Amino acid sequence: MDELDKKVTGIFDGKVVRKDLLHRIKKGTNVPTFVLEFLLARYCASDDEAEIQGGLEAVLETLNDNYVRxxxxxxxxxxxxxxxxxxxxxxxxxxxxxxxxxxxxxxxxxxxxxxxxxxxxxxxxxxxxxxxxxxxxxxxxxxxxxxxxxxxxxxxxxIQLSRFSFERYCEGRAQCSRDEWIDIVLRSVGLEPSKLAHRIKMHFVARLLPLVEPNFNFIELGPRGTGKSYFFSEFSPYSTLISGGQATKATLFYNNQRKKIGLVGFWDTVAFDEVGGIKVKDPDTIQIMKDFMANGRFSRGVEVIADASMAFVGNLDLSVSQIVNSEVYDLFQPLPKEFDLAVMDRFACYLPGWEMPKNSSDFLTSNYGFITDYLAEAFHYQLKQTNRFEEVSKRIRLGSSVEGRDEKGIKKTVAAFLKILHPDGAPSDEEFHEYVEYAVECRRRVKEQMNKRKSDDEFAKINLSYIGADGKEVIVYCPESKSATATQEPIRRDIHSDKAPDKPVKATLKSGPGVTHDPITTDIADTPESPSADEPVNEKLKEQHYTIHYGDTGFSYESIIGPYLYGAKSIEIEDPYIRVTHQIHNFVRFCEAVIKTPTVRKIRLVTSYDGDTDVTKMSENLSELKQSLLELDIELEIKVNEHMHDREIRIDNGWTIKIGRGLDFFQKPDSWFGIGANDLSARKCLETKVDIFKHGSF
Missing domain, CATH: 2.40.50 (OB fold (Dihydrolipoamide Acetyltransferase, E2P))
Incomplete structure (x- = not known):
């Protein structure tokens, strides 16, 4: 035990654990960190080596007997x-x-x-x-x-603490210096601070900011293998890490069918891993995300207010030197195209992930730190119960280039630092200005990238600054781009000029004296933009009447109805033969084609059955489909009419589609392991007629 170990074990007896014990047990198990430390705190809360060894054996025995692999x-x-x-x-x-x-x-x-x-x-x-x-x-x-x-x-x-005293936590903090407290926090997340430079320590603390400040919008992009997602996946039971594929408004914000709030109502921090892989099918998702990121509220028929912070982590595939010296690329390059300037402008803090060290056992600590769950409880309490924003507003002085969202982002970043590092009171002037400078840098990084993307001067005020204790203005720069002309003075192209920009556009790369690179070349004029899936098709839709012949291929539900779904909110399908398993499978595939149109909110099925139908099985299968569609915020209404015979699909945008055989116009494949077994467009068809025509809305 070093001096800091003795101090922290004396002040926070029973709330700390030796982190090397965690490293020993963690290897070879997929149990989250806070679960393991829950057990270590129960059995290894001692500094006696014999007791610790006995406790480790008890932990391993508990995992062996009670943890289900x-x-x-x-x-x-x-x-x-x-x-x-x-x-x-x-x-x-x-x-x-x-x-x-x-x-x-x-x-x-x-x-x-x-x-x-x-x-x-x-x-x-x-x-x-x-x-x-x-x-x-x-x-x-x-x-x-x-x-x-x-x-x-x-x-x-x-597996959480049953009781937490914030007053006791603050009393313990008051007995430590600021730098000692930083080291304790870093040891609590498993890092050895003596092996880290002060700036890197600040970066690691900054990763924790979304866990203490409500509605804090954070982004970190950088190389792989630096532990970006760890802080959100294992450090706190109040944080959830989701993949980009789950970014639907029903999952994240509000499910209108269930009348239930989404993830933002249940977690302190909602973090997106591999942000570049986010798939957004419905443009409403991004609009709601913008509203929520701006002020922590949104409306989906009901007004919803929530405290969750949003964190986005992902990877940069180009070197930072290349990007900042390029006229073509910027540090938001990995973000999906749906993340426009309005989304970017809501980021309070852009952490420079390229400065973080790669994961290595060399940086792991074997000293004492807080039980992860104890620190997580402290952060959760502060996010819900404390507000340092007004304190920061009264004390901070910012320069004239700092605009509305800049000011809000900077203040929230500083407030979050105060919650983590000074829960017991106010920092010194020197410490306060250190946090302000760091916050201004993180916000400037956001604004520089927006300024590179915008063709006018909307975001041109990038020289963000603050007023120091001596009354002088201090302009803050981002280290990676301070001398990069392409970032500090991006080229403005005249959008009214008839002259096309020279092509290819060459971006000169600079990464230091004596270092040369081949330029990045992007042929802008020859790279047509593919139309957005949410844009209307320019080709005017026409009524159609045709026959699908026996043995034809190339037809699917999507190819037949897809072009006629633009703007549809409700679809009604009448088909008496959605009864047995293969017919319900057809209907599932029909629904999969329909939900690719993001505006659809309701599917209504009118079908029937006869005396040979297994009604129980039919009901179970359709109920499972109904449940699945609910998760996508789509209502499936099912009506049974015993005497119906017609087959018709009616769309509320005015189109009717009649397929003579209904949905069941595909031949059974010769083999379920052959081509066409899964891709309907490759499967042979039965003969049927298709009529597509206009009708009045229903």
């Missing part, structure tokens, strides 16, 4: 069945299943999606319903044969 699900279920009940450590999700009209728990590694759960558990722990929670959970076996489930949850305890 994904490949041991069958053994775990058998253990419950034979013993009657058993306690596990697992991640628990709770889902409402409409066809059953009840909630079911799903245990991730126990591998059961139909575990009965009492209302009190998900009522007291909302995050069970949104993303799930790691818990100590006692699973019991249901002996009642008439029930349709085998297991139920007898007891559940989220």
């Amino acid at each position: 994904p490949n041991e699900a069958n053994r775990a279920q058998s253990k419950v069945a034979t013993k009657g009940k058993y306690k596990f450590i697992d991640k628990v999700h709770v889902n409402y299943v409409e066809k059953d009209r009840r909630h079911w728990a799903a245990l991730e590694n126990f591998d059961s999606r139909r575990v009965a759960i009492s209302e009190k558990f998900y009522r007291d722990n909302d995050r069970l319903l949104q993303g799930g929670l790691w818990c100590e959970v006692t699973i019991a076996y249901n002996e009642i044969e008439d029930d349709d489930y085998a297991f139920y949850i007898e007891d559940l305890r989220p």
